[in-house]
Amino acid sequence: MGRDKNKRNLIYKPAFKDFIPENKPFAGVTVLLDEEMEAIYLMDILNLYQEEAAISMEVSRPTFTRILKNARQKLTRALVYGNKITIQDDNSGYIVAICSASLDNFESILATDKYLLIYKVQNNELTLLHSFENQVASKNLKPAIVLPQILMQHKVNIFLSTRVGEGLKNSLFAKGIQAIEKQISKKEDLTNLLDS
Template identity: 75%
Template sequence: MGREKTKRNLTYKPAFKDFIPENRPFTGVTLLLDEEMEAIYLMDILNLYQEEAAISMDVSRPTFTRILKNARQKLTRALVYGNKISIQDDNLSYIVAVCSASKDNFKSILSTDQYISIYKVENSEVALIKLFESDVFLKKQKPAIVLPQIFLQFNVNIFLSTRIGEGVKNSLLAKGIQTIEKQIERKEELIGLLSS
């Protein structure tokens, strides 16, 4: 009997879970495990070294190397053979960042507003992780430079705002953070954000 698989620390939340070849019918399906997507995210998006990425996932370096190798082989085969790529996503929780002009309401939620709220959404519950003043507001710094760094510290998956400039969108996307343009009034509206 084999050993029980240890739980991996996964922070990446895929915005898109299925990729289908466009110019002809696909010939098969390649399933990319959530841990394999995490390995690619850590190495190829965040540009971490394998040792750092292994620590982030809470696995040994040899285990991380094996996960990464499997992921890259699967992606290569899918591209060569024209397979549909499906990304497994068993993690039902996600972390959302919202910038707001007030500590108490969401009347204004823009990247230049005074406060940053970080929420964890899990099992239809919303919990505030941290609320703090933003350097974008306090020091008049550029959101596209400041926000990605802050959000990575909290493993943010989604940035929610009523209006998001292209520079902010691109800099967050480069770090694997989704952006959603939507007005909300209550924190409970963060539930189901990925399914809407």
């Protein structure tokens, strides 16, 4: 009997989980494990070295190398054979960031608002992890330059705002952070962001 697989530290939350070839019916299904998607994210999006990526996932470097190799082989086969690609996402939780003009309500939620609030959503439960002054507002900085770095430091998966400019959206996407444009009225609305 094999030993149990250690739990990996995964920070990437896929916004899209299914990719289907357009030209003709797909030949099969390739399932990319969440740890394999994480390895690709760390290496090919964040451009980390394998040692850094292994530390981020809390695995040994040889284990990380094996995971990455499997992921790239699966993707290559899917592209060559015309398979549907499905990304496994067993982690039901995510971390969401929101800029707000107030600590008490969400009447204004723009990237340039005074406060930056970071919540963890797990099993429909909401926990405030951090709240601090938004450097974009306090130092009059550009959101596309400042926010992606701050959000990555706090392992944010989703940035929520009523309006996200193209520059900020692209900067967030380059860091693997999904931008959602939506107005919410209360913090409990954060628990179902991925359902809509």
